[in-house]
Amino acid sequence: MKKNNTPTASPDSQDEVFFENYLQGNSPLSDLYQKADSPEPSDELNQKILSAARISAEKAPPPLKTHWWAKPGSWAASAVIFSLAGILAHNTWQAEQDALEKDLLPEQSLSKKSIPSDYSMPSESKVSTESEFQTSSSGRPLAQAKKRIPQEEKNDSRKLLYKSTPAPVMQAAPKYMTRSQIGSVADMTETEVLKMENAGDKIQSLPELEMQVDEKEQSANRLNQEQEQEQQLWLKKISQLIANEKFAEAQQLLLQFKIKYPDYPIDPVILQHLSPY
Amino acid sequence: MVETVTDEQLIHSYQKGEADAFEALYARYKNAIYHYFFRQVHSDGIADELHQDVWLNIIKSSSGFKRQSSFKTWLYKIAHNRLIDHYRQSSRQPLYLVQPAAQAESLTEETTETGQQIQTSDKPSNEPDEALQEQQISHALLKGISALPEEQKEVFLLHEKSGLTLQEIALISGSSLESTKSRLRYAVKKLRQHMKNLL
Numbered sequence: 455m456k457k458n459n460t461p462t463a464s465p466d467s468q469d470e471v472f473f474e475n476y477l478q479g480n481s482p483l484s485d486l487y488q489k490a491d492s493p494e495p496s497d498e499l500n501q502k503i504l505s506a507a508r509i510s511a512e513k514a515p516p517p518l519k520t521h522w523w524a525k526p527g528s529w530a531a532s533a534v535i536f537s538l539a540g541i542l543a544h545n546t547w548q549a550e551q552d553a554l555e556k557d558l559l560p561e562q563s564l565s566k567k568s569i570p571s572d573y574s575m576p577s578e579s580k581v582s583t584e585s586e587f588q589t590s591s592s593g594r595p596l597a598q599a600k601k602r603i604p605q606e607e608k609n610d611s612r613k614l615l616y617k618s619t620p621a622p623v624m625q626a627a628p629k630y631m632t633r634s635q636i637g638s639v640a641d642m643t644e645t646e647v648l649k650m651e652n653a654g655d656k657i658q659s660l661p662e663l664e665m666q667v668d669e670k671e672q673s674a675n676r677l678n679q680e681q682e683q684e685q686q687l688w689l690k691k692i693s694q695l696i697a698n699e700k701f702a703e704a705q706q707l708l709l710q711f712k713i714k715y716p717d718y719p720i721d722p723v724i725l726q727h728l729s730p731y
Numbered sequence: 732m733v734e735t736v737t738d739e740q741l742i743h744s745y746q747k748g749e750a751d752a753f754e755a756l757y758a759r760y761k762n763a764i765y766h767y768f769f770r771q772v773h774s775d776g777i778a779d780e781l782h783q784d785v786w787l788n789i790i791k792s793s794s795g796f797k798r799q800s801s802f803k804t805w806l807y808k809i810a811h812n813r814l815i816d817h818y819r820q821s822s823r824q825p826l827y828l829v830q831p832a833a834q835a836e837s838l839t840e841e842t843t844e845t846g847q848q849i850q851t852s853d854k855p856s857n858e859p860d861e862a863l864q865e866q867q868i869s870h871a872l873l874k875g876i877s878a879l880p881e882e883q884k885e886v887f888l889l890h891e892k893s894g895l896t897l898q899e900i901a902l903i904s905g906s907s908l909e910s911t912k913s914r915l916r917y918a919v920k921k922l923r924q925h926m927k928n929l930l
Contacts, residue, residue, distance in 0.1 A: 472920075476919050481919075483926070484891060486868055486926075489865060503757065503787065503790075506786075506787055507750055508750040510791070510793075511753065512748070
């Protein structure tokens with residue numbers, strides 16, 4: 455039985471060809487459909503929709519501005535600012551830590567040993583009183599350093615050490631200070647100057663005192679010398695009167711001499727000549 | 732000038748508050764959208780309602796349009812969803828099925844008669860007017876489209892009137908590309924069979 459191989463296209467293949475042509479736009483079906491009546495929305499409906507669109511556009515919020523963080527330049531500027539802020543914060547923290555260490559370390563060393571009575575201050579120090587002695591080496595009053603401690607208590611492992619070793623009190627401060635210890639007035643703070651003025655009657659400089667002592671001693675010596683010269687002169691005069699046998703005048707002069715210098719030792723020869731016995 | 736501007740640029744301008752941009756967009760798609768609804772529901776009133784709902788939805792949610800897809804796809808996706816909602820509200824029954832039977836029968840008879848007239852066009856004295864012929868053919872085609880299953884009809888209308896590609900139609904209807912192509916193939920085959928005396 456032979457198969458019928460005649461090239462007659464089946465209905466399915468014809469539909470497939472028609473569909474392929476339709477997809478390619480070569481179909482009378484599309485042409486017919488495009489020619490068919492196409493309903494359109496009424497003008498009233500169009501106006502209603504367009505008016506709604508206009509109202510919505512008027513009420514619409516302003517367009518969203520591009521935020522500063524969405525701009526590349528802002529990112530760069532922000533990065534620079536944050537970096538600078540970080541560096542500044544780190545440097546500040548480091549400086550505070552250094553200052554705190556400077557504040558604490560001398561106190562630790564001082565608290566462990568007693569201060570000798572003849573403790574001499576550093577030559578460039580401005581310490582003049584006990585309260586000023588507690589001024590830190592960095593120039594800041596110790597009270598300020600103590601105020602800052604609570605803020606750093608969380609991370610400061612030296613907290614207990616600091617609290618357990620309070621600032622040392624100077625047991626024996628030198629009574630007198632040299633001018634080099636005091637420093638120049640221009641370098642002193644106003645508080646220090648006031649304290650110096652208040653304590654002026656108690657604190658004197660050594661050279662001035664030494665000069666006063668010298669002057670007193672010199673005046674005393676000078677006085678003694680003058681007095682001795684006067685006494686010797688007086689006794690010499692009495693001796694001359696005795697030699698001239700003017701015993702009445704010599705005795706009267708001796709009485710005046712004894713009244714003026716009762717304790718002065720008189721030569722026994724004079725006393726022998728003038729004695730009534 | 733407006734034609735050179737893309738749909739996405741127009742909707743972006745409308746997002747900025749330019750009402751004219753929306754008018755341009757509406758002018759581009761108003762007929763296609765209305766046609767899409769009208770051929771599905773076969774009712775001026777319902778088509779008006781659906782058409783208005785879709786465009787008001789566009790106006791309302793225009794700010795939410797991201798350029799992840801084309802405006803055309805977005806617009807027809809909204810229209811497709813609105814049509815499905817309409818079917819659900821009307822007990823899942825496409826409105827073309829509730830078309831008056833008398834009207835459908837008259838259309839069928841008319842088409843049959845037209846086909847006979849075309850076939851018997853040998854007699855010049857009975858030759859109908861050319862315009863009337865085209866009108867009758869169009870009616871026959873529209874009737875064939877109306878008789879298509881809902882899914883096939885939608886694919887055919889979107890492809891034919893809106894000029895969407897099969898990929899876009901698949902995206903709008905939420906179907907695979909093969910399913911969409913298969914639906915269109917069946918729709919064309921049935922229409923060809925329906926119009927075999929005219930094509």
